Amino acid sequence: MKETRTGLCMYCGMACQLNYVFENGRLARVRPLRTDPVSRGAPCIKGLTLHEVVGKGRLKRPLVRRSPWRPPREASWQEALGLLADWLRDADPHEVMVIASGKTSNEDVYSLVKLARGVIGTPNVDNCCGRLCHAPTITVLKDIYGIPASPGYFDDILSLDLLLLAGTNPASNYPVMFNRIIAAKRRGNLKLITVDAVRSETSQYSDYPLIVRPGSELAVFNYFARSIIEHGAYDDEAESLPGFREYARAVAPFTLELTARISGVSEQLLRSASLALIESRARGVANGMGLTQHSNSVETLYALYDLSLLMSAKVVTGRGEVNVQGAGDMGASPDSLPTGGMETFSELSRLWGLPVEPVRGVTMSEAFFHEPMGVYLISSMNPAHSMPATDIVARRLENSFAVQMDSYYNETSEHATLILPTPLLVERDGTVTSGERRVRSIGSPLAPPPGTRREWIIAAALARLIGAGDKFDYDSTWDITREITRVVPAYRQVDAEKLMRGEDQWASKSIRWKRFRPPVFKGLDEARSPGYPWILTSFRSSHHFLSNEATSKSETLSKFPERPGLYMSREDMECLGLADGDLVRICTRHACKELRVYSSHKLPRGVLGAYWHFREVEFNRLVPLRFETVTMTPQYKNIPARLEREGRVLRPCEESGRKG
Ligand SMILES: Nc1nc2c(c(=O)[nH]1)N[C@H]1C(S)=C(S)[C@@H](COP(=O)(O)OP(=O)(O)OC[C@H]3O[C@@H](n4cnc5c(=O)[nH]c(N)nc54)[C@H](O)[C@@H]3O)O[C@H]1N2
Ligand SMILES: Nc1nc2c(c(=O)[nH]1)N[C@H]1C(S)=C(S)[C@@H](COP(=O)(O)OP(=O)(O)OC[C@H]3O[C@@H](n4cnc5c(=O)[nH]c(N)nc54)[C@H](O)[C@@H]3O)O[C@H]1N2
Ligand code: SF4
Ligand SMILES: [Mo]
Numbered sequence: 001m002k003e004t005r006t007g008l009c010m011y012c013g014m015a016c017q018l019n020y021v022f023e024n025g026r027l028a029r030v031r032p033l034r035t036d037p038v039s040r041g042a043p044c045i046k047g048l049t050l051h052e053v054v055g056k057g058r059l060k061r062p063l064v065r066r067s068p069w070r071p072p073r074e075a076s077w078q079e080a081l082g083l084l085a086d087w088l089r090d091a092d093p094h095e096v097m098v099i100a101s102g103k104t105s106n107e108d109v110y111s112l113v114k115l116a117r118g119v120i121g122t123p124n125v126d127n128c129c130g131r132l133c134h135a136p137t138i139t140v141l142k143d144i145y146g147i148p149a150s151p152g153y154f155d156d157i158l159s160l161d162l163l164l165l166a167g168t169n170p171a172s173n174y175p176v177m178f179n180r181i182i183a184a185k186r187r188g189n190l191k192l193i194t195v196d197a198v199r200s201e202t203s204q205y206s207d208y209p210l211i212v213r214p215g216s217e218l219a220v221f222n223y224f225a226r227s228i229i230e231h232g233a234y235d236d237e238a239e240s241l242p243g244f245r246e247y248a249r250a251v252a253p254f255t256l257e258l259t260a261r262i263s264g265v266s267e268q269l270l271r272s273a274s275l276a277l278i279e280s281r282a283r284g285v286a287n288g289m290g291l292t293q294h295s296n297s298v299e300t301l302y303a304l305y306d307l308s309l310l311m312s313a314k315v316v317t318g319r320g321e322v323n324v325q326g327a328g329d330m331g332a333s334p335d336s337l338p339t340g341g342m343e344t345f346s347e348l349s350r351l352w353g354l355p356v357e358p359v360r361g362v363t364m365s366e367a368f369f370h371e372p373m374g375v376y377l378i379s380s381m382n383p384a385h386s387m388p389a390t391d392i393v394a395r396r397l398e399n400s401f402a403v404q405m406d407s408y409y410n411e412t413s414e415h416a417t418l419i420l421p422t423p424l425l426v427e428r429d430g431t432v433t434s435g436e437r438r439v440r441s442i443g444s445p446l447a448p449p450p451g452t453r454r455e456w457i458i459a460a461a462l463a464r465l466i467g468a469g470d471k472f473d474y475d476s477t478w479d480i481t482r483e484i485t486r487v488v489p490a491y492r493q494v495d496a497e498k499l500m501r502g503e504d505q506w507a508s509k510s511i512r513w514k515r516f517r518p519p520v521f522k523g524l525d526e527a528r529s530p531g532y533p534w535i536l537t538s539f540r541s542s543h544h545f546l547s548n549e550a551t552s553k554s555e556t557l558s559k560f561p562e563r564p565g566l567y568m569s570r571e572d573m574e575c576l577g578l579a580d581g582d583l584v585r586i587c588t589r590h591a592c593k594e595l596r597v598y599s600s601h602k603l604p605r606g607v608l609g610a611y612w613h614f615r616e617v618e619f620n621r622l623v624p625l626r627f628e629t630v631t632m633t634p635q636y637k638n639i640p641a642r643l644e645r646e647g648r649v650l651r652p653c654e655e656s657g658r659k660g
Contacts, residue, residue: 007445102324123361146512167290243516
């Protein structure tokens with residue numbers, strides 16, 4: 001007996017629809033869905049190998065750990081939730097941190113936000129992918145365009161003649177977006193400018209592959225803007241926008257010579273890229289982690305999005321996890337509410353029938369590193385792998401009542417007090433909002449494993465135990481969807497009934513204003529120093545997803561050759577007399593670690609890189625506590641590092657010109 005069900009993929013923010021093929025009741029294959037407007041019938045290999053992943057190594061019973069050094073024991077749901085409710089009742093609300101996830105549905109995130117702000121009474125609510133990846137992008141888009149999302153559509157790419165991709169690698173990370181780039185190139189019109197610190201799968205297709213000194217991107221964008229203004233290659237509208245004069249003044253000092261010196265890119269390449277921009281008519285812009293995960297990222301992003309405004313460019317930035325856009329929209333952020341800014345608190349309070357304080361909470365970065373909490377309630381996130389300084393994260397989890405809601409036993413589970421098994425995204429109904437604010441029904445292609453409970457069910461049970469159960473009186477996930485369309489302004493235009501029938505909807509894409517905010521150049525965010533002469537950065541593989549819990553379970557994906565080690569340029573390897581597989585010791589200002597080193601054509605001289613997915617690499621144990629100060633997004637890129645081998649310090653050859 002064969003049956004096919006349609007449902008979403010659970011990985012990236014493109015949110016493709018797939019065909020799940022069952023044979024005799026068992027998921028046998030995942031196939032493309034030809035009619036899906038997002039994948040256009042060509043999803044990527046991660047989606048197509050989901051059948052190798054979903055059933056394996058799952059948590060099925062709640063686990064309770066009595067002391068940090070003991071293994072956890074199984075518990076009933078009643079015991080687990082009773083214990084948690086007791087802790088929540090006794091805790092100072094401001095010492096509770098709730099972390100929602102972009103790997104769950106809008107309805108699950110919304111319920112956790114309602115539980116946090118309305119029932120527990122804590123403003124400390126955040127979401128994993130939002131904080132650690134695109135919080136700086138959203139801050140800047142809100143300021144410049146008045147919208148906390150990408151105003152463009154992925155299909156806009158098809159009609160561009162120039163696309164500026166800065167610190168993002170869609171060929172690996174958003175494959176179906178990249179398919180649009182290739183389609184537009186095949187038609188012959190699209191030129192690509194990439195601005196990266198390493199060569200990526202995407203930059204190989206670039207017409208102008210700029211490899212910049214990490215953290216120097218602001219200078220490049222300002223130079224482009226200066227050239228465009230000099231040539232008058234912008235729409236008249238730009239001149240009439242607020243801040244134009246100040247912007248023109250701010251970019252004026254970025255001459256070709258100065259920019260080449262700051263960025264390390266040749267004058268010739270900079271000039272030809274800027275000419276391409278000047279000559280193009282339909283321009284687009286997107287950025288990724290190569291820009292956001294720096295301590296100076298907000299200023300750099302002002303430079304990029306001011307440039308987008310000047311060029312009347314379409315903004316087509318992809319958004320990380322499958323539902324990270326939705327998680328932010330649902331108010332899983334310490335400085336906003338589901339109804340909007342803090343000033344909307346009384347409206348939210350009225351709609352919920354629950355007290356809501358107009359208080360800004362702390363981000364999860366602050367909650368782990370600056371203002372430790374008594375209780376952490378963590379949904380589908382693995383902070384002991386994905387946050388910086390993971391040794392400190394582990395200690396925080398051990399010294400608190402740390403509750404993890406997750407599908408797998410991962411590094412965070414090693415330190416959690418309570419582990420609650422949840423279904424994967426593809427085992428849920430309800431909705432997600434993709435990177436272009438397309439709201440889609442998940443379609444529940446698979447049934448949740450017995451013993452698991454999703455976040456909204458957990459939130460409702462806790463609310464009942466704490467005494468606000470009537471406010472969580474939902475019969476189904478779709479009751480919450482309907483509530484969302486009443487409460488969240490950007491979703492008022494969304495029709496929950498149409499979503500239920502599987503029709504896509506759009507959350508608001510309206511640009512509310514356009515204004516320049518001149519960027520301030522404060523120098524590189526981190527520079528090499530004699531003690532730390534290398535730059536270390538992290539990037540992603542197209543075959544692994546985040547901390548690799550799910551993707552490592554696929555036989556097909558595991559066959560690809562990415563290695564859990566440290567990558568270095570061939571030139572540096574040769575010059576230092578290193579061979580593939582040699583052990584080296586890498587130290588940052590936070591920690592040291594022994595790793596095997598491999599040569600890679602991706603890395604320029606003096607830069608080291610690693611896939612941070614792999615558990616063995618423990619990349620984030622090396623990442624020091626350095627954050628962008630407005631958004632508290634960690635600096636995972638551009639980390640000064642020292643390299644040693646057998647007690648000898650190895651220096652990049654470009655610096656010393658001789659063997660270490
Ligand atoms: N060095 C370095 N660190 C980084 C980054 C970087 O570029 N470099 N990037 C940062 C970014 S952008 C992000 S978003 C964070 C992510 O960091 P996390 O949000 O911690 O992501 P995961 O590591 O996938 O951990 C989440 C857990 O979700 C669980 N899970 C539950 N349901 C699902 C599901 O339906 N699908 C999947 N795939 N997993 C599920 C899995 O058990 C997994 O262990 O990491 C950040 N950390
Ligand atoms: N296969 C796969 N797909 C994914 C994910 C995954 O883990 N695996 N994760 C999803 C998530 S949560 C996110 S947020 C997105 C992230 O997707 P991207 O935004 O593309 O993030 P990264 O791959 O971390 O970094 C992108 C590129 O930035 C460049 N880079 C590195 N350091 C620097 C720097 O200092 N300056 C500049 N200019 N460039 C630099 C490198 O070329 C790198 O390839 O991908 C999503 N899609
Ligand atoms: S990982 Fe992203 S691009 Fe690949 S199938 Fe899933 S949603 Fe589509
Ligand atoms: Mo992310």
